[in-house]
Amino acid sequence: MKTTTPDAAEKGRKWKQQSSWKTTDDYEIELRRQRMLAEPMQVRPVGERRGRFRDYVVCRCDQDHVQEYVVELRSLTENINTCSCPDFTKNFLGTCKHIERVKAAQKGVGALESPYVELYMERSPWRPVLRYAGRGELPALCRRYVKVNGELKEPAATTLLALQQDLASADAATRAMVRVSSEIEAYLQSERLKTQQAHWRRAYEERFKENQGQLPMLRCPLYDYQIAGTLHLAFKGRALLADEMGLGKTVQAIAAAAIQQECLGVKRVLVVTPASLKCEWEDQIRQFTALPLEIVYGLRKARLDTYRNSQAFFLIVNYEQVLKDVAEINEYFHPDLVILDEAQRIKNWKTLTANHLKRLQSRFAFVLTGTPLENRIDELYSLVEFVDPTLLGSLFRFNRRFYAFDDSGKVCGMQNLRELHALVQPVMLRRRKDEIKEDLPERVDNNYFVKMTSEQSKRYDDYADQVTRLAAKARRYPLTPDEFKHLQLALSCMRMLCDSVYILDQKIRESPKVLELQGILKDIWEAEPERKVLIFSEWTRMLELVQEALATADVKYALHTGALDQQRRRDEIRRFKNDPACRVMLSSDSGSVGLNLQAASVVINLDLPWNPARHEQRIARAWRKHQRNRVHVINLVSEATLEQRMLVTLNYKRALSDAVLDGRGDFADFEQESSRTAFMERLSTIMSGTPGVPSPDTSAAAEAPPVAAEALSPFAQLSTELSLEEDAASLCQAAYDRETGQLQSVLAVAPPRKAPAVLAAVAKTHGKESAESRTAILSPDDYALLQKLLKLGIVTLNPELKTAFATPAASAPRPSDREQRMQLSALPLAAAERHLRMARVLRDSGFADECRAPALQAVLQAGAALFVQVCDALPDAAPKDFSMEMLPSLQKARPVEGQLLALLPLCLKSPGDLGEDFAECAEAFLAATTDFINRRGLAAGN
Template sequence: MNITCKGNQISKYFADFLVKRKGVIDASEYKVEIRSYEKLQNYCDCPDFKKNFLGTCKHIEKIVNFKKPSGNLNSPYIEIFLDYSDDINLKVAFPQKIDPAAKLFMLKYLDANKEFKSPHNDVLQVFMRDMESGADPSIFNYIRISDAVAELNRENIIKENINRIQTSHKESIRQNALSGKFLKFPVYDYQIDGMLHLAFSGRAMLADEMGLGKTVQAVAAAALMKEYLNVKKVLVVSPASLKTEWEEQIRKFTDLSTLVLFGPREERLKAYRETQAFFILTNYEQIVRDYEDINNLLQPDLVILDEAQRIKNWKTKTASNIKKLNSKFAFILTGTPIENKIDELYSLTEFIDPRIFGSLFRFNRKYYNFDAEGKTFGFKNLRELHETIKPIMLRRRKDEIAEQLPERIDNNYFVQMTPEQLKRYEEHAYRVSILMSIAKSRPLKPEEHDDLQRRLACMRMLCDTVYILDQTITDSPKVDEVIKILNDIWDNNPERKVIIFSEWVKILELMMNQLVDNKVIFSWHVGTVPQEKRRDEINNFKNNPECKVFLSSDSGGVGLNLQAASVVINMDLPWNPAKLEQRIARAWRKHQKNSVNVINLISENTIEHRMLATLGFKRELADGILDARADFGEIEKPDNRNKFMERLASIMNTSFVEVPGQEDNKEQPLQNNEEQVPCEEKMKQELSVATPPELKICNGLIDSKTGALKGLFAVSNNPETKEKLNDIAKKSNISSDEGVLLINEETYALLQKLSSMGIISFNSSNLSEIYKTKETQVEEEPVWKKKKVLAASIYKKASRDYKMARLLKEGGFDEEYRKPLIDSIKSAAKALFILANESLLEKEPELIPESSIERICSVLKVDADLGFILKLCYSVNEDIASTYPGIYDLTNQIHEITEAKITGYGL
C-alpha cells in the first residue's frame, strides 16, 4: 500500500494522507485524515469507513501502525470531526497545549461540555461561515476541519433549503400538477405524492407496484427540481429496452430537452462533454464502462436508476460501478425492491445513503438468524427494517389508490407434455433427486451444485418444448394451445391485442412460425433485437391496428407501457412472483381502458405445475417489509424458513436441503454557500450562537411589495440590544432601511392587550419570526388534538348520512336508505382512520386503504365484527354491502363506537 503525505502540512504525523493499493492498475486512491494514534477520531473517504461504524478501516490502521510517533499521540490542532465509532456525531477535540485566542474563538460556539451548541446544524453553519470569511489567519491555522464536517454542513444546507421550498410551495405545486399547469397533462393525486416524495427527499426510492406510473412521477420530480433546486443535468439509467419509453414519457409530459445515448464510446464521451440536454438517457451496460467519464465530464446533479433491481446483487460489477456515480440527488425506481432475499433491499438503499444500514455484515447480523455453523435459518427485526426504510421509500399498491384499475382475470391452462418431452424431463428429474439426496448428508460440491442448477433449468425448458434443447424436434403442446386461445379471443373480439411472454426465445420462435403460417401480424421484442429496432417494434404494436401480437422475452417484462394489449399469455412461470407481476403490469396498469385477461400455460404434473404453490413465502416477505402487511412474527419464526424449504422440496416430490472501489472523493475546499441560505435564516443561526442579553422577541419586517426584509422588530428591556442586533444583521447580509425597531416588554404587553380588546390590530403577514424565548413562545397544539378536530369534522358528515338513512328506513323507503347508510359507515371509517394513523393527515382522505381497517381494529380496540363491516363497505359493491344480514343494527354500533373514540381520544 502506497502512503503519501498530502499538501503542505505543519505536522508530519497529524496530517492528510493519500493511500493507494500498491501494484494494482487503476487502483482507487483514498484520503485519510489522522488526528489521533490512540482514539477513534480519524477519517477515511473509502466506502468501508463510512458504513462500518467502527471508527476505523484498513487504510487508517495501516497509517497508524506505519507512522506512529514516539511522543504525543494526539493532534496539536483543535480538531472538528465526525465520530463514526457508533453513530455519526459532530465532535470537537482540544490539544494539550492550546492557543488562547483560538480557544476563546471556539468557545462561543460550544456549550459547557465543549460540544457544539444546540441547534447543532445552525451553530455549525455560523461556525463554517466565520471560518470562511471572518477568522483571523493566526486562529485559522490552529483549527482543522474534517472534510466530512464540511460535507455534512453542505448536506444540511441542501436539506434546509428543500424544507423551506416544500413548506412555502407544496400546495401550489400540487394544484398546478392536478390542473396540468406544471406539466403538459394533469397527473393523479397519488402520482403528485410520489413526485413530491422524490423531489423533496432529494435521495429517495419510489417502489410503487408495477403499472402505477413511476416514470411519470420521476420525470415530474426532475422538472420540479429544475425549477426550485437548480438541477441542470439528469442522468437516467435504465434497461436498454426502456430508453425509448423514457423519451416518449418526457416528450409527452414536458418540453425539457432530451438526449438518448447510443453509439460507440467515442461518441458517448463527446456527448458527456458537450451536451446541453436536461435529460441524458443511458442504459446500465454503458454506465458500467463509463462511470468515471460521467463523473468527470457530465457531472449530473440528479441520477435516476429505473428498474433498479439491476443493482440488487451487491456482488456484481454493475452494482459496484453504478454506486460509484457521484450526484447531489438520486432516485431509485423499482416495483420489486425484494424478489428473493432481504439483502437485495440493502444494496438498493446503499445507493441512496450507505449510512442507513452500514456494512452488509452489520445488516445481516441485525436481520437474519444464524445457526452455530453461521448459516441463515430465518429472519428477525423485520418491523424495525420496515421502519428504517420508511423515510426514504414510498410504496403504493394498486389496491390502495382511489382510482380503480380495470378488472384483472387470471386463468391457468394446463397442458400435457408429449412422450418425448416427458422422457427427457424424467431423465433430468432422476439426476436432480440423486443430488438432493446427497445434499441431505453433506453440502454439495461446486460442480454438483452447478449440475443441479443446470438440470433444474433444463426441466423448466422441457416444460415448454424439446425444441429449446434440440432444434430437430419442433413439437410444442403449449404453442398449439396458444393458437387455440388466440382463435377464441379473436372470435369474440377481433380487435383485442395480446402480449405473449416466455423466458426462452426458442419457444417464441416456434410461436412466431405459427403466427406466420396463420397470417397474424406481430411484433418481435427479444434481447438480440437492436435498441433502435426495438423502438420500431413497440410503436408498430401500439399504433398499427393490424398488429395483434407482441412476442417478448423477459427483456420486455420490465418497464414498457403496452396498454394497447388486454391479454397477457405467459408461456412459462418465472421462479419468483415479482417477475410474473412485471410481465402482467405491461398491460394491467393506469390508463388501461379494458379488463385484462392473464393466462398462464402450465405443463401438468411437472416442476412448473408444483411451482404454483411455492412462491407465497417470497411474496409474503416482500409484503411484510415493504408494506407492513404480513405477520412479521410468522415470517421471522425459524421453522418458517424450513417450511419454505419444504415447499421447494415439494416441487421435486423429494426432500431438499439448502446448498450452502468507491470512486475517489476529490478534495474540495470549504465552499461558500451564502447564496443558498436566506438572510433571516442566517439571522436565526447567528442568534443561536450569540443571543443579545434580555432579548425576548425578534421579528423580520417584510416589504409587502417586494417580499424583502426591510428591518427588524425586537422586544427587550436592554437598550444595548439594538446595537448588537444591528451588528448581527450586517453579518447576516441584512441591509435594513428601517434598522431595528426596539420596544420594551411593558410596551409590548400593552400593545398585546390593546389588540385583544380590538382597539388595534397586528398585520402578522408582514412579520417573519426570527427569535423567541421559550417563555414567549405559544405552545403548538399537540398532534392528538389536531387529529381529534379533523376526525370530528369528518364524523359530522357520517352523522348526517346516518340520520338520513334512519329517517328513510323508518319511512318505509327500504331501497333508498341503503346508500346514505353505507356512506355513513365509510365516513365513520375515515374518522377512525384519522385517529389510528401514525401521522397527522392534512385533510380528509378521499378513500382509505382497505389494509388500514386492521390498524383501526388493533390501535383503537374496535371489535373484529365491526371491522369486518368497515372492510366490507370498502372492498365490495355497495349494493352487496347494504344487503349484508344485520347491517342496519351493526351500523348503529359503528356510530356509537366512533363517537366514543373521538370523545375519549387523547384523554
C-alpha cells in the first residue's frame, strides 16, 4: 500500500475556514482539498486496468479499523470522478477528499482525461452518462445507444441493459475500451426494485380492497388511512411516517414489515425504540402478527450473542444499545429493515446518537415520529438524511437553500419552504388527528325522476318486449346460449336507453337526464359556488354528452374512465383534487372503487348500477372518514322503467357502506341476510312489466358488460358507409376495447385523394375525434411495404383488428402464428370471463350450489383457451369447450401450475366432487390463464 504525501507547495497554501453556513461550491471543494492535506491517507490501485485512469482504494493510515473507499478516476481537470464515501454520495460536488487525494497522487506528465468510453452516474440530476474524451470516433458498438447530442437514449435503464448485453458478446478489445462504473449496476438494481415495488404495491392495494382491510398475515384489519401508511412504508422501502401521535404508526410499521417479509424477501427487522417502549412493541407485534420476535437485554456479551444467534424476525433494541453496538449489529445481525420508533431522537444531526444511528446498514428503513419538526427545519433534514441521504443533499446545500442569511452570513430566517415540503413528500407521509374522523358526516339521498323522450320510450319498449318473450320462454325450458346472450343484450340496452338513445345511436343526442343535470348543477353552485361534484355513469357515451354540456357552460371538469391510461387518470384525479376551478369529476365505474375523492361533497348518479354494492362504492368515494362536509347523493331515474323499480335495492346502503368503508362485514355476507325467496322477490319487483325473467341469470346478465347490437354498432355503420362510397378504400380495419367497446384504432388503405372520404366515414360513425386521432390511412404503396415488414417480423398488427370493408383485390396481411393463436383464444377466454362473472354474482347472492355450474364452465373455457396457445398445430377454429384429448398438450407445456391443471380432469370426470371453494379455485385458474396469455401476447407484440 502506498502512502501519498501532498507536496510542500500544496501544504504551504494559505486558506481560512469560515464559520458561516453561507458557502459556495468552490469553497466546499477547497474545504475537501484542505481535509485531504490534513489527513494522512493511503492509496492503492485495484483492478485489471493499467495507467492512471482506473480504480483506487483510499483509506486513512493513522487509525485502526479504518474504512476503505473506492475511487474511480476519469479526469484530472473535471469533477466527474466517483467515490463510494458518504460525503461524495450527497454533496453533489463531483469530488471529495478521497478523490482529491488520488488526483494529487497523479500529478505529473501524462494524459489529463480518460481514454476510455466512460459509463458512470452523474449526481445532480441522478442519471447515467456516457462520455468519451479519447482519440478518434466513439466505438461503433456504443454509437447506437446515444442521441445526436451524445446523451444516452431514453429510457436509460433499457439502454444500459442492451449495452451491457452487447458488451458481454463483444471482442476483448472493444470490452477493454468501455469502462463501466460500479454505480451503473447499483442504478439498474434500484430501477428494478422500483418496478418490483410498484408491481407489489398495486397487488397489495387490490388485496386490501378485496378483503376489506384484512390480509392473511395480519390478525386484525386496518383502517383505510392505516392501509395507506402501510403501503407507503412497505413499497417506498425507505420512508418516513409522521402521523400525529395516537394514529397507530406502530401498527402500520408492523404490517408493512410483514408485507415486505412476504414479497420483498425481508428476513430480519431491527426495531430501535426508547427502552420504555420495548414491551409495547412486543405486545403490538403479538397482537397483529404471528412473526417471531426477541427483545435484546443484558450486558454486552449477552447482547452480542443475541445479535449472532437470534432467529427472530423482529429484534427489538433501544437507542442506548445501538450507540454501543452499531458495528456488531451490522456485522452479526445484518438487518434487512431498520425501524426507528420515536425517531425525534436523531433530529439533532450534531448528536452522538444521530451519528451512530446513521451507521446502521439495511436495504429498507422506516422512520416513525409524530413530531418531525419542532423548532428548526434542519431537524427534518436529519430525519430525511437517514431515509435517503441524496434527497436533500449535504447539510451545506440544505442550509444554503432553505435558510436566509444576512450580509454577515448569519441566519436571519427561512426560505423556499414550499419547495422543501415538495421535496420530502415522496418519502414522508403525515396525517393529523383532525383528518381521521371515526364518525362519518351526514348523508342525504334524493331521487330525481325524469321522463324519457318519445324516441327513448319507443326503443325501450322494443327491447322490453324481447325480454318479455324470452322470459316467457324461460319458464317452459332453459334458454340456449344464444338466447341467453340475446337476453343480456336486451337488458343492457334497456338500461342504456334509460340514459339516452345516443349510447346506441350517435345520430340522436337528446338526453332529458343531461338537461336535468344542468339545472341541478346550477342550483348547487348558486348556493355554494366552490362545491365539487362527482358524476357517475356506467356508459362512457353518456359521459360524452355531459362533457359537451359542461364545455358549453364553460365548467372545468376532470375525467376518469377505463379508456384512459393510468398516468392520465392520475393526472385527472390530481387536478380535480387540487384545482379549485375544476369542480366536476366525470367517472365511469372504473372510478367507483379505490379512489379517495373527498374534495367532492355531491355525488350524482346518472344511472343506477344493477348491484347496490356498486352504487355504494360510487358514493363512498366522497362519503368516508376524511370527508368534512355533508354529502348529498342524487340519483337521476327514468320514470316508469326498470330503473325506477331498481330503487328498492338501494335500501341496503347503510349496511353496505359499513363493509365498503370500514371492513365491518362484506357484501356477500350482507346480501346473504335475505333468503333465496326474498332475493327472487326483489328481482321480480325490479322486472315487473317483464315477468318471469329467471332471477339468477338476469342478475348475471345485467352485471355483465353490455354487448352492442350489431345492427346499431358503429362498426357495421362504418362498413356500410365505405361500401356506399365508390372506390374510397380497398381495405378498412378497426379495433375496439373489449371492456368498454370504445374504438382503439382504424387502419385504412386508400389513395391520397380518397383519404378525406375515409375520414368522413369514420367521423360519421365514430365521431370527429376518432377520425382525427385514431385513424391511419396508408397509400397502396405504403400498405405493400407494411405487408413486407409484417412478413419479416419487424412489426406486428393489433390482433383485435376486424375487417370492416375490403375489396376482392385487397387482402389483409396474414397474421403470424402467435397472433392467430391470440385471436382464437380470445373467444373462449371471453366466454370464461362471462361464466366467472355469473358465478360471482350467484355466489355473492347466496346461491352457493348454483354458482358451481358457471364456475365449472369458466374453467373448461379457460382450458380451451390455453389449448389454443400451446397445441402443436394451429386449429382452424377455437374449440367450443375443453375435452380430455386436449389435456396431454397442456401437461406437456405446463402453462399454469400443475395444481391448477388438475382442475380440468376433475371438472370433466368428477364434477360432483367439486368443493365449496371451487368458485375461488376457478378464479385462480382464470387469473393464471389470463396472465399466461397476456405474456404470450406481449411476446407477440415484441
